Amino acid sequence: MASRSYGQYCGVVTALEQVGERWALLIVRDLLVGPRRYVDLKNGLPRIPTNILSKRLKELQDDGVVRRVPLAHRGLVYELTDRGRALEPLMLALGEWGFGAMGEPGPEDIVTLDSMTMAFRTSFRRDVAAELPATRYEVHVGPVALNLAVDGGELRVRPVEGGPLVRVADGELAEEADADLVIVCGPGIRELVAGTVTASEAIAAELVSVQAGDPALLDRFARTFHLDPGRTPSGA
Template sequence: MASRSYGQYCGVTSAVELIGERWALLIVRDLLVGPRRYTDLKQGLPKIPTNILSTRLKELQEGGVVRRVPLLHCGLVYELTPYGRELEPIVLALGRWGFAAMGDPGPDDVVTVDSITMALRTAFRADAAASLPSAVYDLHVGDIVLRADVDGDDLVVTQLAPAGRPTAPGAPRRAREPDLVFAAGPGIRRVISGELTPTEAIDQEVLAVVDGDATLLERFAETFFIETAAAAA
């Protein structure tokens, strides 16, 4: 358990004591993508001091949120327990709530594979996707390449590059080729929020189509959308 106690008998208090310490929720975020070795977690959270990472992992294990297990070809990894995985809708809801306050990235802000993966899962609108034809999108952000495979109301996000991250046994893998390959920077936030249409984003060089049918960007924008006050105004 975390060392801090708020001294209140309340479910919110218990939750904050478990995952409210600095960095704890970001560790949970990354483990929602998949199991991670200690070195993977450190790489995905480059600004976390090693002693803090070790402490948070110990606290999360003691709280029943995280466990350490062997994974074939990867050695020992950290993964969420069933109790820890119950945090997924909460983390996604927090991501949607915080999206409106993101603004533009600062000069020292980093973008990681797991943060983009969770951003796609946060923005995914299963209700909208269910009424649209299936599509596979390959998204390039710097040296990161993610495949978002949308089939009805189901989304599978797969990391294509950089390679080498452990994957949970039985995680789905689909052989379909991408329908659209495009590159984007932080400005993709303005497309997801509806501030820019895909056409405007291309004109302003926020997005660039690499391969495939450019008109599918409209479907992407329908499928991955978080309304903000600026877009609604």
């Protein structure tokens, strides 16, 4: 801990000493989606050096944020402790805050299952969804394909056709879901989520392609998953 000490007695300082090192919060982000083996974490963060990943995991374990446990059919995995999972509201607020400054992706920027899962959790408008009929979406963004099941103000996320485990809010694993609307999109989905284009404009501009289901449901999707780049994050 001494090497990470800021030398100040403050809750913010303690938080930074525990999760403020480079890559630490991205490890937390991925583990908020579900338990991961070491190789899963490495594949989800391809630029992290293996020695840094091992070091960060050891630090997070020492600080009581992460633990290593056996999981049926997957061997030993890393998962968040209760203290680690308590970071979720902070992570969602941080993602919402960063959304306004994202800009266009760089040529080497990638999306992963875990990053997109957290992106949809961040943009999910629970109050709006509670007033809308239950709807299941299948969303393809680059190599990532997710089922988003929205029902009564609750969101459940699962990879399409299996994949890494994804935990939902109650700690159980989401079940396979059929979809009312199947869409394929690229970085342009950001404009739909930001509200800078309407659903019909997104289709016309080929930012989003409807592969199955009623295209009119894309408007419901845009209302359910929305982030205003100029809005103060809800956690503030």
